[in-house]
Amino acid sequence: MAALLLLEDEEALGQTVAEALARHGFQVHWAKGEEEAWSLLLAHPLDALILDVRLPEGEEAGFRFARAVREMGLQKPILFLTARDALEDRLLGLEVGEDYLTKPFHLPELIARVRALLRRGEIRPKRVEVGEVALEVESRRVLRKGVPVPLTAKEYQVLELLLLNPGRLFSKEEILERVWGPGYEGESNLVEVYIKNLRKKLGEGLIETVRGLGYRVPG
The missing domain is CATH 3.40.50.2300 (Response regulator)
Structure with missing residues (x-):
């Protein structure tokens, strides 16, 4: 319970x-x-x-x-x-x-x-590594080349969603629903802003854009 x-x-x-x-x-x-x-x-x-x-x-x-x-x-x-x-x-x-x-x-x-x-807390690995980025799930820590990278709560959630589903393509609408909740109505470019911030902090090559379809971390 x-x-x-x-x-x-x-x-x-x-x-x-x-x-x-x-x-x-x-x-x-x-x-x-x-x-x-x-x-x-x-x-x-x-x-x-x-x-x-x-x-x-x-x-x-x-x-x-x-x-x-x-x-x-x-x-x-x-x-x-x-x-x-x-x-x-x-x-x-x-x-x-x-x-x-x-x-x-x-x-x-x-x-x-x-x-x-x-x-979101069920059946998740303790640690995920993609290139030079590591996600420590239980402690909610993100490291790049072994150095902790501070993320906001929503930046972390977007990154966690992508890293825990390598190779899976997420549309902007699905990311909004999974991270911000069903029926969220806000800025139309919100997902793009968070992806841009993550790339600045973790490197341009981590998150792939599939034009017109969405985002993914290569599997």
Whole structure:
């Protein structure tokens, strides 16, 4: 049974989400503030985090909590669940976490997104090497010629998707769905921007472009 941390200060919504997740087989640890969330985080092994952004501790407390979690080395997937739907909020959420779902939302979509996040951790090799680039899956580290390369959360996810499926061609639309989530609507050149950033950091030859079709790492 996958264990989730739910950080949501709205009593009615938190109760509804916690009960829905429990009905679908998840173990839910529900916190209504940062202090309680830290206590649950340190007390229980968790598989994913679902975080509101606006909390009693501040307008961006959820983002701050996520950054602190990453800084302490915990790399479990994070989904933001929030009423903040401005583009800058979405982009920030996708930098420090893995998915972003705005309120109001449908519970089946939330369940589907949580399951998709958890599937990313299943049946994966511990280490993948392609040329001079190595991906250490469990620690979420990327190295080039043995030297760690800092990546944003979304850069890492795009790279991981391609490296764990060598030779497979991914369209821009599929990358958006797999990394940013179903129904994502944002900048049309978002995938191109992330591929360009990865090439700058890891070398031009790692990711191949198949014109009009998508991207792949040669198998």
